[in-house]
Amino acid sequence: MKHTLSVMVENKPGVLARVAGLFSRRGFNIDSLAVGVTEKPEVSRMTVVVNVEEHSLEQVYKQLNKLINVIKVIDLPDDNSVQREMIMVKVKADAKTRAEVIEIVDIFRGKVVDVGKGTISIEVTGPASKLTAFEELLRPYGLVELVRTGTIALPRG
Amino acid sequence: MKISGAQALIKSLEKEGVDVMFGYPGGQIMPVYDVLLDSKIKHILTRHEQGAAHAADGYARATGKVGVCMSTSGPGATNLVTGIATANMDSVPLVAIAGQVATHVIGTDAFQEADTTGITLPVVKHNYLIMRPEDIARTVQEAFLLASTGRPGAVVIDMPSDVSRTQVDFRYPDKLTSLPGYRPTTKGHNRQIKEAARLILAAKQPVIYAGGGVITAEASEELRQLARLLDLPVTTTLLGKGAFPETDGLSLGMLGMHGTSYANFVMMKTDLILAIGARFDDRITGRLDTFAPHAKIIHIDIDPAEIGKNVSVDVPIVGDARKVLKDLLAALKPKVAESGPPDTSAWHKQIREWKKEYPLSIPPGGLRPQFVVDEIYRVTHGKATIVTDVGQHQMWSAQFYKCSKPRQFISSGGLGTMGFGLPAAIGAKIGKPGSRVVNIAGDGSIQMNSQELATAVLNNVAITIAVINNGYLGMVRQWQELFYNKRYSHTHLRRGESPDFVKLAEAYGALGMRVTEANQVEQALKEAFKVKNGPVLIDFMVEEEENVFPMVAPGASLDDMIGG
Numbered sequence: 140m141k142h143t144l145s146v147m148v149e150n151k152p153g154v155l156a157r158v159a160g161l162f163s164r165r166g167f168n169i170d171s172l173a174v175g176v177t178e179k180p181e182v183s184r185m186t187v188v189v190n191v192e193e194h195s196l197e198q199v200y201k202q203l204n205k206l207i208n209v210i211k212v213i214d215l216p217d218d219n220s221v222q223r224e225m226i227m228v229k230v231k232a233d234a235k236t237r238a239e240v241i242e243i244v245d246i247f248r249g250k251v252v253d254v255g256k257g258t259i260s261i262e263v264t265g266p267a268s269k270l271t272a273f274e275e276l277l278r279p280y281g282l283v284e285l286v287r288t289g290t291i292a293l294p295r296g
Numbered sequence: 297m298k299i300s301g302a303q304a305l306i307k308s309l310e311k312e313g314v315d316v317m318f319g320y321p322g323g324q325i326m327p328v329y330d331v332l333l334d335s336k337i338k339h340i341l342t343r344h345e346q347g348a349a350h351a352a353d354g355y356a357r358a359t360g361k362v363g364v365c366m367s368t369s370g371p372g373a374t375n376l377v378t379g380i381a382t383a384n385m386d387s388v389p390l391v392a393i394a395g396q397v398a399t400h401v402i403g404t405d406a407f408q409e410a411d412t413t414g415i416t417l418p419v420v421k422h423n424y425l426i427m428r429p430e431d432i433a434r435t436v437q438e439a440f441l442l443a444s445t446g447r448p449g450a451v452v453i454d455m456p457s458d459v460s461r462t463q464v465d466f467r468y469p470d471k472l473t474s475l476p477g478y479r480p481t482t483k484g485h486n487r488q489i490k491e492a493a494r495l496i497l498a499a500k501q502p503v504i505y506a507g508g509g510v511i512t513a514e515a516s517e518e519l520r521q522l523a524r525l526l527d528l529p530v531t532t533t534l535l536g537k538g539a540f541p542e543t544d545g546l547s548l549g550m551l552g553m554h555g556t557s558y559a560n561f562v563m564m565k566t567d568l569i570l571a572i573g574a575r576f577d578d579r580i581t582g583r584l585d586t587f588a589p590h591a592k593i594i595h596i597d598i599d600p601a602e603i604g605k606n607v608s609v610d611v612p613i614v615g616d617a618r619k620v621l622k623d624l625l626a627a628l629k630p631k632v633a634e635s636g637p638p639d640t641s642a643w644h645k646q647i648r649e650w651k652k653e654y655p656l657s658i659p660p661g662g663l664r665p666q667f668v669v670d671e672i673y674r675v676t677h678g679k680a681t682i683v684t685d686v687g688q689h690q691m692w693s694a695q696f697y698k699c700s701k702p703r704q705f706i707s708s709g710g711l712g713t714m715g716f717g718l719p720a721a722i723g724a725k726i727g728k729p730g731s732r733v734v735n736i737a738g739d740g741s742i743q744m745n746s747q748e749l750a751t752a753v754l755n756n757v758a759i760t761i762a763v764i765n766n767g768y769l770g771m772v773r774q775w776q777e778l779f780y781n782k783r784y785s786h787t788h789l790r791r792g793e794s795p796d797f798v799k800l801a802e803a804y805g806a807l808g809m810r811v812t813e814a815n816q817v818e819q820a821l822k823e824a825f826k827v828k829n830g831p832v833l834i835d836f837m838v839e840e841e842e843n844v845f846p847m848v849a850p851g852a853s854l855d856d857m858i859g860g
Contacts, residue, residue, distance in 0.1 A: 149476065149477060153413060153425070156417065160417055160418060164418050197604060198601065201601035204600070204601075205601055206477070207421070207442060207475065207477055207478050209477045210476045211477075
């Protein structure tokens with residue numbers, strides 16, 4: 140089962156290696172991991188989506204807390220947090236299909252960020268499931284390149 | 297006043313109360329070694345960095361203080377790694393300092409460069425790469441705090457040579473300024489302690505299962521009081537040996553793969569396990585899904601991650617074993633005073649029967665390894681500090697050397713590191729000079745760090761090295777006999793051909809003796825113990841194919857013992 144964890148860490152060299160190493164060492168599967176600064180310059184927030192059973196989740200939580208540079212670990216349940224991810228995708232689009240593609244982009248409240256010869260590049264943000272749906276709709280047109288950021292999340296309220 | 301980074305490092309170690317350290321110099325750590333000449337810290341030069349790490353570990357286990365070792369960069373640091381991992385697995389407070397190439401060449405594959413923080417990351421409690429000399433004092437302070445508090449462990453400090461050479465204003469901080477992510481829980485939760493007391497008083501067939509955490513927390517006295525208060529039988533892990541006197545009628549000795557039959561039967565029949573500072577490791581539980589089927593479990597540990605890791609627990613108590621036991625005693629005493637201790641006489645009767653029916657025994661005839669350990673026990677009146685290597689001799693030591701005091705039994709439990717014994721014994725003796733220290737070694741293990749005989753000789757370290765020489769990597773041979781159809785693949789060490797341990801000892805300037813008959817053991821030990829100015833090695837030529845029994849086969853249920 141997927142769980143989203145928000146891991147507040149000291150903004151120090153090597154912290155990412157400590158956290159990532161812990162996951163591989165203890166055999167926990169990571170779906171995605173996103174790191175960035177927070178409102179405090181000395182603190183970074185890692186958003187980790189792990190795919191584990193309940194028992195292992197407790198171990199993930201405890202083992203993360205054991206890392207000296209980890210300040211706090213928060214479990215973010217889907218129904219009590221806001222979760223977002225961004226996708227950038229370059230899709231084939233010629234004169235015939237371009238309008239159709241842009242229509243899909245509009246429905247998903249995405250943005251065209253670049254237009255090339257026979258391709259357009261789009262950004263969309265939203266929950267991971269929305270981006271996956273978007274990706275699938277574009278697939279028939281021919282996906283040239285694609286990148287996703289991994290989920291970031293904040294608790295509600 | 298400005299001083300060099302190297303001076304700042306040594307001054308910081310002095311501030312932390314370090315009086316002895318173990319190490320081996322080399323290029324990038326030379327500035328620190330230069331300063332060491334003018335320090336009051338005693339430095340013991342080992343003959344291998346691994347020896348330095350194990351010696352610091354042995355020193356820490358024998359004294360309870362933080363052990364300190366030091367090496368140069370690259371191969372010096374990688375040689376420390378086994379010792380660091382050994383200490384960390386057994387929750388031993390260790391600070392390891394390694395030289396590093398200068399900051400401006402880090403990452404260029406410079407001469408003797410290794411990514412020491414990267415390599416040690418999975419085997420430490422924490423590690424540091426010091427990039428600025430102004431960080432030295434704070435880093436050393438944090439390192440000692442982390443190594444010695446909470447669940448102790450190994451901390452590595454990687455020290456680039458230019459940081460050692462740069463001048464810096466030195467001021468040792470009065471107290472820690474910043475470790476926002478480190479807050480070990482020491483006081484147990486009141487409600488859980490009450491619930492634990494309730495379960496203990498309700499149990500008909502209770503047992504205490506005590507581990508190394510009892511010794512670390514210095515909770516032996518509280519454990520003894522608790523066991524006495526309610527007549528609770530006590531079994532200990534390998535690392536818990538000495539946490540409770542094994543000479544006491546309530547002691548069941550060690551449990552697990554090579555534990556006593558009665559300790560294992562007790563675990564399988566008990567209705568309540570009170571686990572204290574132990575971690576339900578696979579060598580203890582045997583097959584997990586059949587382990588202790590009738591038991592409720594109370595688990596006291598300072599590391600929350602250990603609770604519920606291998607077995608599910610009914611009453612988790614995170615805290616320092618000593619504090620929690622004090623609180624638990626306080627909760628129990630008035631209740632016991634009011635209505636008396638619960639009646640567990642049937643349980644004790646059963647345990648007495650098991651003890652009678654399945655005692656540990658020494659096979660007759662020849663020079664038996666168990667007999668040698670038993671003689672060491674007898675001649676030292678059970679008061680020696682025993683330092684073992686890893687293998688059959690380690691298990692025989694655990695079975696036959698009954699310990700009555702904490703820190704009396706020193707052994708690499710978690711990592712199972714061969715070659716640990718001799719250097720650890722040197723460290724233990726230096727830490728506790730008044731104690732009789734006996735390294736019980738195997739003929740395989742001793743050869744992994746026998747170079748440290750030079751360290752012992754040159755520093756007048758009066759330890760006794762009892763080599764249980766069966767000419768085999770005995771534990772592996774035993775497994776080959778039992779599980780690999782007696783196909784002895786590369787376990788025969790061909791004793792009698794090489795080496796001659798007596799001559800080896802003599803080559804290093806130590807006294808060497810050989811014992812081939814049972815009736816020579818006592819005399820040899822007494823003679824060895826007369827030597828006060830250096831190590832003595834006794835080569836005990838024991839029966840070659842003796843096995844350690846009882847044995848729970850790997851993956852078997854704990855009450856399914858071979859030779860039990």
